[in-house]
Amino acid sequence: MSTLAAGSIALPLNDQQLAKLHEAVVGLSAAQLTWVSGYVAGLAAADVEPAAPAAASAAELTVLFGSQTGNSQAIAAALAERARARGFATNLVSLADYRPANLKREMLISLIVSTHGEGDPPDDAELFHEFLQSERAPKLTNLRFSVLALGDSSYINFCQTGREFDARLAELGGERLMPLVECDLDYEDNAAAWSDAILAELPELLQPASSVPQLVAVKSISRFDKTRPFPAEVLVNQKITATESTKDVRHIELSLEGSGLGYDPGDSLAVIVRNPPELVTELCTELGFDADETVRIGNEVLSLHEALSAKLEITAGNLGFLRAWSQMSDADELSSLLASGANNALAEFLDTHQIIDIVRKYPAKVTAAAFVGCLRKLSPRSYSISSSLAANPDEVHLTVAAVRYEAFGSTHWGAASTHLADRVAAGDTVDVYVEANPRFRLPAEDVPIIMIGPGTGIAPFRAFIEERAARGATGRNWLFFGERSFRNDFLYQLEWLRHRKNGHLHRLDVAFSRDQDEKIYVQHRLLEHAQDVHRWLEEGAVVYVCGDAKRMAVDVHETLAEIIATQSGVSHDDAELRLKELRRAGRYQRDVY
Amino acid sequence: MSADGVSVVERIKARSGHLRGTLAQSLADPLTGALSEDDTQLSKFHGIYQQDDRDVRSERKRQRLEPAYRFMIRARVPGGVLTPAQWLNMDDIANAYANGTLRITARQALQLHGVIKWRLKETVAAINAGLMDTLAACGDVNRNVMAPPLPQLSALHREVQEHAGALSAHLTPATSAYHEIWLDGEKLTDGRADKEPIYGDTYLPRKFKSTFAVPPQNDVDVFSQDLGFVAIAEGGGIAGFNVTVGGGMGMSHGEPETYPRLADVLGFCTPGDVLKIAEAVVTTQRDFGDRSNRKRARLKYTIEDRGVAWFREQVAARSGVTLDAPRPFRFVANGDVYGWQQDDRGLWHYTLFVENGRVKDSGELQLMTGLRAIARMHDGEFRLTPNQNLIISDVTDAGRASIDALLDEHGIDNRIRASALRLNSLACVGMPTCGLAMAESERYLPTLLDRLESLLVECQLETSPITMRMTGCPNGCARPYIAEIGLVGKGPGRYNLYLGAGFAGDRLNCLFLENADENEIVGALTPLIRKYAKGRNDGERFGDFLVRTSVVRAVAAGRDFHAAAML
């Protein structure tokens, strides 16, 4: 291609712009042109305008998102794209990058945010959330807003962050364009309806920015997602805890050959699975259903067996189900639990009761259709990727703890983890797609890193070390690992010993909680080495934490604060501030679940 | 072998600072249950072998876990004599730190299995607290010194026992590394101040084994040892010793330049010259033993290669002692005599059959518990025999009854049940602890014997002693090459069958069948045992019978061991 011939397609550029563009690209080689096309597409995708013109906020839709695993971001991006395609000036910004000072000038905001931790905002929304809740938040009398909350109804603090944003924006004077919409893990339909509603309102609220449709840079999203996953072949399914272990942790290797899929160390893999067949049978028996009976889910008509096996969540309990079942069973205990507002009791109940436990404990006579109506859609599970592509081309590895336990007199299974552990073997395929995790990334090659990953939290650090070894990175690597027993549960022990020998793992400290009378965990090891940990931090180390969110991440956080406080002689509050700064600077990254 | 001609182990010894190496660091490394590779060579000198549970070796590899490293600790028991208190101490340690069993070895020592690295120091300290030690129980030094426990000859036994104690002390390494690493804890030196007057800085080229024997019993298998002193009794005391040198069992499959060898009788010395002679033998081997090839580094090859005459001159020159011509002596058997026996002082001794030396509780047979109970009430001694058995020694008339009661109470009544073949059998440890095992041994011999016993009953041979020994590999720890029936592991479930050794451990056996599985072994032995039952002369031993009837040839010397089975 030598000229920018207009051809027959109506161009989104005027003559002047076209001339400038021509001038910029004339004489470039094919390779350079390819690069430029990517660069420009990238600009469009990131929506960073090369020379940011001061926008008249009145004329603009601001789409804000706070997202940990990318769901909210994807919804936000889609909404922004569609608005632009209709000619509306649209500003798509992550809450991490949004300047709170701009807030009082905003007139139209659509905010999409998920909830993480235990009712906490996603990392990228943390500071904005704090600002908004504070005294410093401005009056927002000109604002019209709409909030879409993403969440998971098996958590007690369902959509907590979205609710808080919604309530606070109103409190500050904003006017709701529409009521808050809460989405469960199967958020697609709700999200689409919410976006449609906003788009329908836009002509009333905004002037189209230009008469010609804007150039829409189609963001090159991964070819595979929730609705079109990649069927990856299982190469290895190997138990990596010893036979005598109390745990069953699997090392799973999947082939990405032919998919063109890539990932970076720190990313997760979403896995779409089928439910445990035993559980499907048990449920049908318990409720007196005929598994061959047909049921309807949305527009789809299928057998009850297939619905329970592949479409619906039948393991972990959730609030929605509990409410519905409470009505159906008319069980006083359930209704008073729900009515009590005792969040702890409710959370505890959901943590320890699967759906089958609830229907057994509080029997009800229901039809299959009614039962199916109470269940939410089966959602994919995330697993931290434990391999580096550089070290394992065309492969992705996972480290999966099989959830299997006895309770209420019967065996219980986790859906995804036992699917991977028990129901697939080498040669089978598993439906997967990559979930980018841009907030969990290796730093520059010469920067030291401290990785804290007990249990399956070790997974991304295997990827990190593999990556650094493959790239010959010079930064020092310090790993903290913990499990129950040295003999039985030292995940990837042989690999760590090899990395240590080859100089890729500079320090490894281990805590095996059950090898001695007193329980020793990673945070105890951190404290033992407080001076060194602090020195590494002073030397610019990045700290990573991965694994259990409920206890471990909390204890490790406390310990890091304590180390900073004692080692640099500051108050605990100042240490907390310092951690917050580290977090903002990307030097304290967490991937906890 | 390394470039400078000495073996890798020689170099490790040389730079170890008198056996320190980096043991202290290895013990402190929290990421592996193993020692560094070099340190695994050095720990042996401290009585500690790194092993792993071979039953789970391959599955752990797939699990990306290191092998289940475990340590064997061998406590020295010179002459096999220990007090009930020491027994109780070892019993406690076995239960607290090891796998809950004790193993009486073929050289009268006690082994613990299954100690993890993190418990090694405590274990060794606890053994020492019981006034026993583990130094030089393994390694390229003089090992536990054997002496016959011989209850029926207790006066001689006591005298020989004193010599054994003195020899053991004389040849114990002088390094302070043992105390520094295991007992004192803190103050570690580099070992440069240590001097090894007998061994020198690199110790011996290979392990070294010595024993005393008192004819007519050859329970110590004196001909299998590097150095032996055969007591010559005169008027109730010891006139002196015939010195034997150059015995050894170990060989490697497929390497005919390695072979078992019976010791030569060098000459006769007086009791006062024992230590001088021993030191001269040790230093000759120190200076002339092969330090480049560990497979040919034992004294037996030094003597084989240079000749007995040369060796005798060396010993004479170094000790200043000229040996007399050997005195006549005769051995009748190398097994133990079971049950109660009374000595010249009127004290009783009970020799207990401990199958393959393993002291543990299993089902009805509460051996470990029973011996603990006996140790609690017993005020005599315990003696370990070279046949892996135990003698409850120095029991009064009154004590006998209570010991009998305890034996019965704990199901330890083997006097009645076991066949003479079983009572004369030995198996080495083998799987799952021994890193060198090619086939099962201790865990398997009892079931093979079950099968053979029905044959013995059919042939009415159940009370005729036949010696049978099994090892999991050709190293020969249960001295299989001097058993009338020897089985030596070649691979899982496969053994070489050797036949025709002398009943008193005085003639090597001869290869009869190679690489045989259980059915082939039983199939080969069945007609031979039937023939023996019918055709033996009065008092003729199984091994002698097989040689006389030309089933196998008589192997005259170690170097002929690999010659064709029948000439």
Ligand code: SRM
């Ligand atoms: C426990 C014992 C066998 C038993 O069932 O009682 C034993 C067990 C082992 N012997 Fe032995 N040997 C034992 C008596 C013997 C004997 C018999 C004797 O000394 O009267 C021999 C044959 C005599 C000889 O030395 O030639 C013997 C010849 C060997 C050899 C071959 C040596 C050679 O020069 O050919 C090895 C392998 C080696 O040294 O490389 C060996 C090595 C071993 C090791 C330590 C394996 C190793 O090196 O990794 C075995 C430990 C197994 C375990 O799990 O416990 N063991 N070993 C005996 C301990 C004796 C003691 O208390 O010191």
Ligand SMILES: Cc1cc2nc3c(=O)[nH]c(=O)nc-3n(C[C@H](O)[C@H](O)[C@H](O)COP(=O)(O)OP(=O)(O)OC[C@H]3O[C@@H](n4cnc5c(N)ncnc54)[C@H](O)[C@@H]3O)c2cc1C
């Ligand atoms: C970003 C991210 C990364 C992750 N990385 C990994 C990883 O690398 N490795 C990994 O193994 N997991 C990882 N997880 C967790 C993983 O996604 C799944 O949550 C986990 O495998 C369980 O899913 P499941 O389908 O097997 O169980 P589910 O079918 O979801 O069942 C779980 C339910 O069982 C019940 N339950 C479970 N255990 C018990 C018990 N002991 N007692 C009573 N009730 C119980 C509870 O009700 C619980 O809700 C990650 C999660 C996230 C969000």
Ligand SMILES: Cc1cc2nc3c(=O)[nH]c(=O)nc-3n(C[C@H](O)[C@H](O)[C@H](O)COP(=O)(O)O)c2cc1C
């Ligand atoms: C570790 C973890 C904790 C979570 N905690 C909550 C919670 O407390 N309440 C809730 O409603 N949803 C919770 N969720 C569910 C997420 O909000 C939900 O998966 C959402 O779709 C994620 O959207 P995002 O990709 O934009 O972050 C949690 C999810 C994870 C992985």
Ligand code: SF4
């Ligand atoms: S003979 Fe071989 S298998 Fe048996 S204990 Fe000795 S070295 Fe191990």
